[in-house]
Amino acid sequence: MTTTDASPRVGRRLGDLLFAGTARAAGITILIALAGVATFLIVEGIPGIVTTQSSAFAGKASFVSYTWPLVFGTVLAAVIALLIATPLAVGAALVIGFYAPRRLATPLGYMIDLLAAVPSVVYGLWGATLLAPKMQPTYAWLADHLSFIPFFAGPASATGRTILTAGVVLAIMVLPIITAICREIFAQTPALHREAALALGATRWEMIKMAVFPYARSGLVSGVMLGLGRALGETMAVAMVLSASSAVTFNLIGSQNPSTIAANIALSFGERTGVERNTLIATGLVLFVITFIVNFLARGIVARGRKGS
Amino acid sequence: MSSTFPSSTLPPRSLTANALPRWAPLLVAVVSAGLGVLASVLFSWGVAGLVLVAGSAMLLLLPLWSAVVENGRKAKDRLMTGLVWSTLAVALLPLVSLLWKVISKGAPQINGDFLTYTMRNVILAQQGGIYHALIGTLLVTVMAGIISIPIGIFCAIYLIEYGAGSRLAQAITFLVDVMTGIPSIVAGLFAYALLVALLGPGTQMAFGGAIALSLLMIPVVVRSTEEMLKLVPNDLREAAYALGVPKWRTIAKVVLPTALSGIITGVTLAIARVIGETAPLVIICGMTDGVNTNPFSQAMATLPVFIYSTFQEGTGTSVSAIANADRAWGAALVLIVIVMALNLLARFIGKIFAPKTGR
Numbered sequence: 001m002t003t004t005d006a007s008p009r010v011g012r013r014l015g016d017l018l019f020a021g022t023a024r025a026a027g028i029t030i031l032i033a034l035a036g037v038a039t040f041l042i043v044e045g046i047p048g049i050v051t052t053q054s055s056a057f058a059g060k061a062s063f064v065s066y067t068w069p070l071v072f073g074t075v076l077a078a079v080i081a082l083l084i085a086t087p088l089a090v091g092a093a094l095v096i097g098f099y100a101p102r103r104l105a106t107p108l109g110y111m112i113d114l115l116a117a118v119p120s121v122v123y124g125l126w127g128a129t130l131l132a133p134k135m136q137p138t139y140a141w142l143a144d145h146l147s148f149i150p151f152f153a154g155p156a157s158a159t160g161r162t163i164l165t166a167g168v169v170l171a172i173m174v175l176p177i178i179t180a181i182c183r184e185i186f187a188q189t190p191a192l193h194r195e196a197a198l199a200l201g202a203t204r205w206e207m208i209k210m211a212v213f214p215y216a217r218s219g220l221v222s223g224v225m226l227g228l229g230r231a232l233g234e235t236m237a238v239a240m241v242l243s244a245s246s247a248v249t250f251n252l253i254g255s256q257n258p259s260t261i262a263a264n265i266a267l268s269f270g271e272r273t274g275v276e277r278n279t280l281i282a283t284g285l286v287l288f289v290i291t292f293i294v295n296f297l298a299r300g301i302v303a304r305g306r307k308g309s
Numbered sequence: 310m311s312s313t314f315p316s317s318t319l320p321p322r323s324l325t326a327n328a329l330p331r332w333a334p335l336l337v338a339v340v341s342a343g344l345g346v347l348a349s350v351l352f353s354w355g356v357a358g359l360v361l362v363a364g365s366a367m368l369l370l371l372p373l374w375s376a377v378v379e380n381g382r383k384a385k386d387r388l389m390t391g392l393v394w395s396t397l398a399v400a401l402l403p404l405v406s407l408l409w410k411v412i413s414k415g416a417p418q419i420n421g422d423f424l425t426y427t428m429r430n431v432i433l434a435q436q437g438g439i440y441h442a443l444i445g446t447l448l449v450t451v452m453a454g455i456i457s458i459p460i461g462i463f464c465a466i467y468l469i470e471y472g473a474g475s476r477l478a479q480a481i482t483f484l485v486d487v488m489t490g491i492p493s494i495v496a497g498l499f500a501y502a503l504l505v506a507l508l509g510p511g512t513q514m515a516f517g518g519a520i521a522l523s524l525l526m527i528p529v530v531v532r533s534t535e536e537m538l539k540l541v542p543n544d545l546r547e548a549a550y551a552l553g554v555p556k557w558r559t560i561a562k563v564v565l566p567t568a569l570s571g572i573i574t575g576v577t578l579a580i581a582r583v584i585g586e587t588a589p590l591v592i593i594c595g596m597t598d599g600v601n602t603n604p605f606s607q608a609m610a611t612l613p614v615f616i617y618s619t620f621q622e623g624t625g626t627s628v629s630a631i632a633n634a635d636r637a638w639g640a641a642l643v644l645i646v647i648v649m650a651l652n653l654l655a656r657f658i659g660k661i662f663a664p665k666t667g668r
Contacts, residue, residue, distance in 0.1 A: 019557030020471055026463030027472065027481045030531075033524065034484050037491070037499045044502035091396025099393055108397065115404050117652050119585025121613045122641045125620055126407045129634075172403045179400075203386035226490075233492020235588035236613075240620060262494045262588065269592050274510065277501075284498040288491070295490035299483075 041285045048278030056279040058246070058268075067283050069246045073163065073258030074287070077238060078231035080167025080252070085175045086224055092175070093182030098208060109183070116176035124240030127169040128161060132241060135168070136160030139253040150250050157255040161243040164252040166260075169237045174227035181226065185219030186212055218301055225298030229291050232262075239263035261287040329378055334371060341366035364395060408645075415642025418635055424643075428610075429599040434632040439640050441600040442615035445515065448604055449594065449611055450584050452519035453526055458576055460523075461530025468531070469538040470560055488528040496521040497589025504593070513595045515609035521589035526579045533575025537568040570662030574655045581651035585644060587613035612647075616640045 048056060049063045057066040092112055096105045139162065143154025193211040202210065244259030244267070259267075265280045272280060345363030349355060354362075368391045376384035426438030464481065472478030500521040504512040541564050549559040565572070595608030596618045616637050623634030 015557045016555055019560065020467075023463045023467035023471055024477075026460045027467040027477065029460050030464055030481055030484055030488070030527065033527070034488060036503070037495070037524070040499055040502035040506060041495070044505060088396045088400045091393045092400045094393050095397040099390065111401055111404065114649075114652075115400075117581060117648050118404075118407065119587065119613060119644055119648060121585065121587040121616045122407070122411065122645060125616060125637060125641055126403075126410055128620070130406065130410050175400055203382055205386040205389040206382065208389075229490045233490075233494065235492070235494040236591075236617065240617070262492055265494050265498065266588050266591050270595075277510075281498050281502055284495050288495045291490050291492055291495075292487060295487065299486050 037288075041281060041288060044278055045282035045285045046278075047275055048280070048282040051275045051279065053275055056276045060246075063279065063282065066279070067261075067286055069248045069258050070261045070264050070283060071286065071290070072248050073244070074232055074260040074262070074290070076250075076258060077163055077167050077170055077242075077260055078228055080164060081170035081174055081231045082224060082228055084168060084171035085178055085227060088171070089175045089178035089223075089227075090182055090220070092179045093186055094208065096179075096183055097186040098204065098212075112176050112179050115172065116180075120173065120234060120236045121240070123169055123173055124237040127165060127237060127241040131169065132160035132162075132165050134160070135162075135165050139164070142253055151252045153251045154254065156253050157243070157257075159243060159255070161241055161257075162253050162255075163242060163257040166238045166242045166257075167252075169241050170231045170234055173234060173237060174231050177230055178223045178227045181223030182216070182220065185216045185223070188219075189215040218304065222298045222301040225294055225301065229295045229298065232294065233287060233291050235262035235266050239266045327379055329375055333374065337371045337374065338367055341370060364398075367391060368395065411638065411642050411645055414635070414638035415640075418639025419642065423639055427599050431598070433629045437632075437636060439612065439615055439636075439643060441598070442610045442612045442640065443643075444600055444602065445594070445609040445611040446584065446613070448602065448609065449515050449518045449522065449590065450580060452516060452604060453522035453583060454576075454580060456519060457523035457526040457530055457579075461527045461576075461579075462534050462572065464527070465531050465534035465538055466560060466565075468535055470556075470564070485528045485531050488524065489532070491524065492588075493521075493525055493586050494588040494592070496524040497592040499524065500589060500593045513593065513608045514606055515594050515601070515604035515611075517593035518590045518609070518611070519604070521593055522583045522586060525586060525589075526583045529579035529582055530576055533578065534568075534572050537571030537575065538564065540571065541567045570658055573662075574659040577651055577655035577658065581648050581655065584651070585613055585648055587617055590614045591617060612640055612644050616644065 057063060060066040092108075096109050096112070100108055136157070136159065139152075139156040139160060142152040143156035146152045147154045189212045193215075194207055197207040197211045198204075238260050239262075242257055242259065242263060243255065244263065245256050247256040247258055249256060249258065261283050265284055269277065269280055341363045344366045345359040345361075348362040349359035352358065368388070371391065372384045372388040375387045422436050423438045424443070425440050426436060427441040428437040428439075429441075431437035464485075468478050468481060472481070497518075500517040501512075503520065504514065504517050545563050545567060546559055549563045550556070554562070590611050591614055594611055594614060596614050597608040597610050599610075601607055601609045619633040619637040619640065623630050623637055
């Protein structure tokens with residue numbers, strides 16, 4: 001009697017143990033994987049920082065003077081991208097959420113999502129062969145007429161493959177991320193407030209200004225930060241579009257452009273050997289830390305917004 | 310008393326007084342389009358000038374008319390409506406341009422030979438193909454899937470069914486968020502650093518690419534599976550427990566089948582996301598002209614890296630450069646078709662099998 005009772009229970013416990021163990025192991029694998037990422041990047045990156053071989057820094061004196069223009073270019077391209085993408089993304093999310101008839105809104109949402117599905121290498125191909133030549137006349141015009149603004153100091157690049165073009169391509173790539181988050185945030189704003197505003201005679205824009213934006217502010221900030229994280233780490237589009245040198249300049253339309261960390265790694269990895277590659281891994285570590293901080297702040301803002309609402 | 314109040318105090322007037330007629334936007338659109346055509350013909354500005362002039366005319370005329378007939382608030386509303394719609398148009402413009410360019414440049418390249426030949430011993434403008442790159446992409450993606458799908462699904466099971474609220478689960482949730490933000494190039498560098506530390510410097514193998522891709526794929530699988538498991542009603546679990554079903558069988562036979570369609574959708578989308586990843590593969594998989602089916606040694610060509618390298622070799626006006634640039638467009642079209650097909654498949658699966666959770 002006791003044996004027949006006990007055996008299924010043991011079997012049950014064994015199955016549960018195995019299953020729970022596998023699930024827990026999968027979770028712990030993620031811990032190990034991330035610890036591994038940090039460890040291996042540090043272990044393989046440090047020799048590239050402390051090395052005295054000058055070819056590792058492409059002629060620069062130290063790791064800092066090698067990395068600084070890259071960090072500058074990375075942040076500059078990402079900021080340009082966000083300045084362009086944020087208003088467009090908010091507008092697109094408003095159309096899908098409040099302006100478009102429901103039957104139209106869903107396909108429009110799909111189309112914005114399609115933007116996210118296009119691989120970055122295809123964006124690079126498109127940006128380098130179609131967008132850059134199309135932008136070039138605009139740059140020439142800007143350099144002729146607005147050269148008193150430091151951003152358009154000129155002389156304009158002959159190919160159009162400038163950091164501004166790279167920023168435009170990045171903007172297209174981060175737009176669907178910001179739009180998706182904005183749509184989610186806008187949908188969460190209290191419907192009663194929106195309806196009350198309309199019932200009191202507010203126009204649609206006044207309703208959005210009074211009943212949607214105040215609730216969406218923290219979500220907007222976090223969406224933009226997530227877009228920033230994506231823009232900072234984007235590699236192929238920038239590597240293919242930008243014709244880079246190591247200049248530190250705010251001239252957005254010239255032929256001397258700062259490269260970005262990610263694009264620099266992809267472009268120069270093949271031709272480097274030994275400790276020179278370790279230096280690239282170290283710059284990758286810098287990129288990892290920057291994107292980590294940005295994403296961390298973004299998630300923090302999201303979490304705080306959720307707690308508040 | 311109250312029923313007579315409005316008519317006795319207000320002058321009788323129509324509801325539509327001081328309002329633009331319903332056809333006003335249409336009229337303004339027609340007028341603006343006419344202005345655009347006129348301007349583009351007069352100054353020969355082409356299609357871009359037409360669209361620009363017509364768009365800004367539309368944006369200005371309707372609010373102005375509204376400000377005259379209606380009032381400032383309504384004029385502002387009309388202005389903002391125009392602006393908001395035009396942001397959407399501007400946002401979708403690149404998509405249309407990109408798809409048009411890829412299809413018009415890529416379609417002439419696609420033929421049977423392009424899909425079944427490799428680039429081995431292909432010189433100048435001879436017919437080459439992407440067969441080796443297709444095989445490589447298939448191998449790398451399948452390996453990445455084999456690594457990341459079980460880990461991702463089991464991790465989500467742990468987070469929802471076992472760990473809920475525990476400190477380990479909180480740490481994992483946080484780290485999955487961190488993983489979502491890892492730049493793809495950093496994932497590639499990690500795979501390279503790992504292989505260098507284990508096998509010595511200069512190692513190139515496709516398995517490293519699979520490691521890098523699974524690093525990017527796992528968080529997507531975890532997130533989507535988690536969302537789907539959360540949707541499974543607790544009643545189902547409790548009913549199974551009440552019948553004496555052990556927890557692991559409840560998960561395997563009740564929870565997972567209920568959420569299956571959503572999980573498959575999520576996994577398909579994750580594959581669609583990583584199949585176009587280029588940066589890590591440039592570093593760890595490299596490029597070669599022939600078929601390599603051994604993922605543990607030597608370089609392996611993949612479709613995204615093929616696009617990148619033919620693009621790099623395709624600058625200039627020499628015969629081989631032009632041929633390479635064309636091949637890049639052909640390969641880009643094939644890649645986009647694959648990615649779009651995966652996305653459509655995911656939506657299809659989601660639609661067909663969705664009602665299971667609706668009870």
